[in-house]
Every structure is written in C-alpha cells, then in structure tokens.
Amino acid sequence: MNIENNNDNFVEVxxxxxxxPAGFKGTTRQYVKAVDDVxxxxxxxxxxxxxxxxxxxKTTIGRTMLRLYPITEGEVFFDGIKINDLSHGALRKLRxxxxxxxxxxYSSLSPRMTVGEIIGEAVREHNIIPKxxxxxxxxxxxxxxxxxxxxxxxxxHEFSGGQRQRICxxxxxxxxxxxxxxxxxxxxxxxxxxxxxxxxxxxxxEEFGYTYLFIxxxxxxxxxxxxxxGVMYLGSMVEYGDKENIFKHPMHPYxxxxxxxxxxxxxxxxxxxxxxxxxxxxxxxxxxxCKFRTRCKYATEICAQIDPEFNSYLDGKNQKVACHLYPQYxxxxxxx
Numbered sequence: 001m002n003i004e005n006n007n008d009n010f011v012e013v014x015x016x017x018x019x020x021p022a023g024f025k026g027t028t029r030q031y032v033k034a035v036d037d038v039x040x041x042x043x044x045x046x047x048x049x050x051x052x053x054x055x056x057x058k059t060t061i062g063r064t065m066l067r068l069y070p071i072t073e074g075e076v077f078f079d080g081i082k083i084n085d086l087s088h089g090a091l092r093k094l095r096x097x098x099x100x101x102x103x104x105x106y107s108s109l110s111p112r113m114t115v116g117e118i119i120g121e122a123v124r125e126h127n128i129i130p131k132x133x134x135x136x137x138x139x140x141x142x143x144x145x146x147x148x149x150x151x152x153x154x155x156x157h158e159f160s161g162g163q164r165q166r167i168c169x170x171x172x173x174x175x176x177x178x179x180x181x182x183x184x185x186x187x188x189x190x191x192x193x194x195x196x197x198x199x200x201x202x203x204x205x206e207e208f209g210y211t212y213l214f215i216x217x218x219x220x221x222x223x224x225x226x227x228x229x230g231v232m233y234l235g236s237m238v239e240y241g242d243k244e245n246i247f248k249h250p251m252h253p254y255x256x257x258x259x260x261x262x263x264x265x266x267x268x269x270x271x272x273x274x275x276x277x278x279x280x281x282x283x284x285x286x287x288x289x290c291k292f293r294t295r296c297k298y299a300t301e302i303c304a305q306i307d308p309e310f311n312s313y314l315d316g317k318n319q320k321v322a323c324h325l326y327p328q329y330x331x332x333x334x335x336x
Contacts, residue, residue: 009077010044010211011065011179016074018057018064022284032283034060036235037074039310042228044178047205047212049226049243051219051258053280056232058215059103062181065213066098067091078179096126096175103184105164109156115142116152119170128175138174144207145170146200162193166200173204182214186221198225219262223247228318231255234291235283237310241319251321253296290324298325 016038019031035057042048050058063069065076067083076083078098086094102108109118120138123129129137139149145166156164165185172180182201186194202225204210216222222229222243229246231239231254239252250256257274276295281287290308293299302324310322 008043009041010079011042011213012075012077013041013061013065014039014075014077016061016064016076017072018060018069019072030284033235033286034283035064035072036286038232038235038237039074040230040237040240042179042211042213044211045205045209046227047214047225049222049229050213050215050232051217051222051229052232054217055280055283057235057283058217058232059183061232062100062183062213062215066100066181068100096122096128097178098181099172099175099177099179100181100183101165101168101172101185104188105161105168106156106188108168109164111156114153114155115147115159115167118156118167119152119174122171123174126175141170141174144204145173146196160193161189162196165189165193165197169197169200169204173208173210177210179211179213182212184216185214187216187218194221201225219258231258234280234286236291236322238292238323239319239321240310245319249319251319252292252323253298253325254292255321290322300324 016035017033018035019033022030022032024030038057038061040048050061052058060069064071067086071084078094081094083091083094113121116135116138119141120134123137124131124134138152142149142152147163147166147170151159151163156167159167168185185201186197189197198221201212205212212225214222214225226243229241229243230237231246231252233254239246239250239255246255247259250259253274254276257276260272260274277297278295281291281294287294287304289305290296290299290303293303296303306324308322308324310320312318312320
C-alpha cells in the first residue's frame with residue numbers, strides 16, 4: 001500500500017505493522033495482526049478520521065505511531081523525523097510534541113492527583129515553562145479548555161464525564177504539542193456533551209494549529225471534524241480519501257455498509273441499508289486474499305487468491321481503495 005509523499009505532510013505512516021504474540025499452534029508461533037501494512041499521510045493543521053468496527057486496529061495504530069507500542073515493521077515520520085530509530089532519550093525530547101487523548105476519561109486520570117497536578121505534572125517534567133510561571137500557565141490552559149481555575153484543587157471523581165474529558169484535553173495541550181491522537185474522545189459521553197468536546201477540539205485546532213488523528217466508530221462525528229478519512233477493516237486500510245469523496249462516493253463495499261448504518265434524523269427517509277453477514281474473521285488467522293471477502297456479496301474467486309492492491313481510481317481525486325471489483329464499478333457505477 002502506497003500513499004504518495006508530499007512535502008506538506010506533517011505525519012507519514014508507511015507500511016506500518018503491529019503484531020502481538022498469541023501463543024503457539026503446534027510448533028508455530030502465532031500472532032494477532034492488529035495492524036497489517038497500513039499507510040497514510042496527514043497534512044499539518046488538518047484532521048484525519050480513522051473509522052472501522054471495534055477490534056479493527058484503530059487504537060493500535062494510534063498507540064504504535066506514538067511508540068507506546070513497539071513497531072513490528074514499517075516507518076513513521078513526524079515532521080520529517082523518523083521515530084522508529086529514535087533512542088529513548090531522543091524520543092523523550094520529542095514526546096511533548098506528540099500527545100494522546102484517551103478514550104475513557106474515567107480511567108485515564110489518576111484519582112490521587114488534583115486537576116492542577118494532573119495538568120501541570122508533565123509540563124514540569126519536560127520543563128515546558130519556568131517553574132515560577134507554572135501556576136499561571138496551568139490556569140491559562142484550563143481556561144482555554146473551558147475549565148475554571150477553581151477546579152485545579154479538586155479531584156477527578158468530583159467531575160462529570162464531559163468535564164473529565166476536558167481535563168484530559170487540557171493535560172495534552174499543556175505540553176504545546178503539534179500532533180494529537182484523539183482515541184474515541186467522545187464515545188463515552190452523552191450526545192450533547194459530545195458536541196461541546198468536538199467544538200472545543202476544533203477551536204483549539206484553529207487557534208494553535210494542531211494536527212489530529214481522530215479515531216472513532218461514529219461516522220457522523222468523523223464527518224463533522226475530519227478533512228480526510230481512512231476506513232479500517234481487520235487491521236488493514238480498505239479506503240482512504242477526502243471527506244467529501246468518501247461520503248459522496250464510497251467505493252469499497254465495507255465503506256458503503258458503514259455509511260448505510262449512519263442514522264438520519266428524518267423519520268420519512270428510507271436508508272438503503274447494506275447488511276453484512278457473518279462475523280469478523282480472526283486477526284490471528286485472517287482469510288486468504290481479501291480479508292473482507294467472507295462478508296462481501298460481491299466476492300469472486302480472485303478475492304480468495306490475491307490480496308487487492310491499494311490504488312486510486314478517481315482521476316484527480318485523493319481517494320484510494322483496495323478492492324478487486326472496482327474496475328467493474330468504473331464501467332458501471334451502479335453496480336453497487
């Protein structure tokens with residue numbers, strides 16, 4: 001899978017793989033192929049949405065990119081720096097520029113630290129600002145994230161889920177990062193609170209120029225915040241492109257199935273649902289050829305034999321898809 005290089009790209013991922021040991025089958029060591037040859041780019045100041053079913057490898061990609069998990073194979077470039085080969089010391093210096101907002105605001109905050117300590121801990125550790133200015137700096141960060149400074153002496157258990165997620169965001173942005181991985185930051189929140197958090201992320205991006213990788217299973221949220229979108233299935237990326245192209249011209253059968261399941265706030269609108277049959281195959285022993293073929297009603301014999309290449313099929317469009325049937329779609333766009 002190849003995504004063309006561009007000097008505007010701030011984050012580049014090339015053929016990334018992350019395998020986890022999963023025991024033995026006889027004398028053969030088996031691995032969970034959580035991320036299996038994934039490539040994409042993110043331009044500076046933009047947001048890439050990463051979507052797919054639970055267990056498809058979205059979170060693993062985010063954590064592996066930041067080297068919270070060791071990279072099995074592939075390359076990750078951050079602002080032109082290849083992070084694969086960085087020593088522990090060099091990676092530590094780079095850490096403040098790459099941050100992560102975790103999915104669960106309840107378990108990602110230490111219950112024994114006050115909000116001010118949580119936000120200021122890494123700032124102090126990485127010497128982001130002089131120690132004598134730390135309190136004022138934490139106050140400014142909290143205000144930017146919609147948190148009154150009076151909350152700084154309270155503990156996480158005293159706050160609602162939405163407020164806790166604001167604390168998590170404040171902890172990340174306090175380090176003055178350039179790139180933030182947002183790992184389903186609103187999935188545990190009520191819909192009304194989700195909108196507030198998404199708007200906060202957009203406001204911060206507009207003010208400070210952050211680059212986001214936004215991981216989610218909610219396509220309506222991804223459509224609102226993203227500039228480009230990657231669609232994951234069983235550790236592989238099956239489609240990648242600009243948001244408008246993905247939503248107006250979904251190319252891969254799996255993307256079309258996902259989009260058909262997005263709720264429409266119109267009781268008279270009849271969505272043509274695409275129902276996927278069967279379960280997701282095991283990532284330890286994925287199907288031969290195309291991983292999606294066992295659930296695809298368009299699968300043919302070649303799908304079981306050859307893994308489809310990740311190619312661009314729309315002239316002049318930043319949209320790529322991995323599917324053997326797609327030449328048929330060019331001839332007959334109503335085939336699906």
